[in-house]
Structure formats: C-alpha cells, structure tokens
Amino acid sequence: MAWKHNGRTIQIGKAWVSDDNTKYPRQWNNLTDAQKKSAGLVWEDDPVVETFDTKFYWAKDIERKLADENVVDEDGKAVNDPTGKQMVNLGLKSIWVAQTKSTANSLLQKSDWEITRKAEKGTAIASATSTYRDKVRTACNTIETKINNCSNLTAFKALFDTPKDSDGMSTGNPPIYDFPDEA
Numbered sequence: 001m002a003w004k005h006n007g008r009t010i011q012i013g014k015a016w017v018s019d020d021n022t023k024y025p026r027q028w029n030n031l032t033d034a035q036k037k038s039a040g041l042v043w044e045d046d047p048v049v050e051t052f053d054t055k056f057y058w059a060k061d062i063e064r065k066l067a068d069e070n071v072v073d074e075d076g077k078a079v080n081d082p083t084g085k086q087m088v089n090l091g092l093k094s095i096w097v098a099q100t101k102s103t104a105n106s107l108l109q110k111s112d113w114e115i116t117r118k119a120e121k122g123t124a125i126a127s128a129t130s131t132y133r134d135k136v137r138t139a140c141n142t143i144e145t146k147i148n149n150c151s152n153l154t155a156f157k158a159l160f161d162t163p164k165d166s167d168g169m170s171t172g173n174p175p176i177y178d179f180p181d182e183a
Helices: 033-038 092-109 112-121 127-148 153-158
Strands: 002-005 041-044 057-059
Touching: 033 041, 092 127, 092 153
Parallel strands: none
Antiparallel strands: 002 041
C-alpha cells in the first residue's frame, strides 16, 4: 500500500517534488487525504496475490488430477522416456499411496533390528513390537483404501482435515496421517 504520484511511489518520511516542481517536505504524510489528492497523489493498495494450495492445485482453480495420466504431445501422441516407455504424470492418488507406504516403512524400520535378530538368533520379538508393527500395516492399508476410494478432489482434500469434537477440539490425526503412536 502506498501513495503514488504519476505511477511513482512516494516514500513516507522523504521529501519529494511533483511534476510541476512543487516541493513537499518529508512530513508530507501529515497532510490530509484531500490535500494529498490535490497534490496529485493517489492511494494504491498492494496487488492481491491469489493463493492456492499446491498440494491440490497446479495454479489457482486448476486442480491436480486424482488419477495417473499418460503424457502426450500437442498432437495427442505418446511421449516416451529415453528407454521408450510411455511417460506418466502421477495423480494425487499414486503420489499419496507412495507417501503412505514410505511413512509406514519409516515407522517399521525403527523395529527392524528386532526382526533381524529373530531371524539370525531366534530371539523372541517383544509382543508390543509385533502389535505395533501390525497396527502400522493395518493403518497403511486403511489409509491407502481411503485414498483410492476418493472419487473427487473434495473427498481427497477431506483426508487432510483433522477430526474435531462438537467443541472444535481435535480428536485425532487427519485420516491421511492416521498411523498409530509408537510402541
């Protein structure tokens, strides 16, 4: 937001000269709005920057696709990668299923040493560890199912909403991040 004179921004606290060589002191901002306008000043608001969530949109009002799409050129012919395989733009479902699998893998890696020890030495796996690992795999499958069941972007975006009780208090994780707490 700024006062401008013929497109030039006039700095508050600095003297300036108008096009007709009228000199204004550094206290020019103390003038009334009417005096500023008679001096040729025009108030301009900052441009409105349209925002959008890049998780769901390519640009304002341009949704990302849920499903994968084959890449084609302007003539509708397949675009192939250097190995000759058809290129594919991954849709939100594929991207978030992969992300969900990655999250589950990270959670399971923390206890993989117990699985390795069991395989190598026959040492029992703690029941809490087995239970937790089962919960992680179940949560991963549940989240993947929820992702794949989305029929439109609105349903997909709802997976990122934190559940709330009647008082507006959070009651858990958003469905897309609903993994169990660590054992």
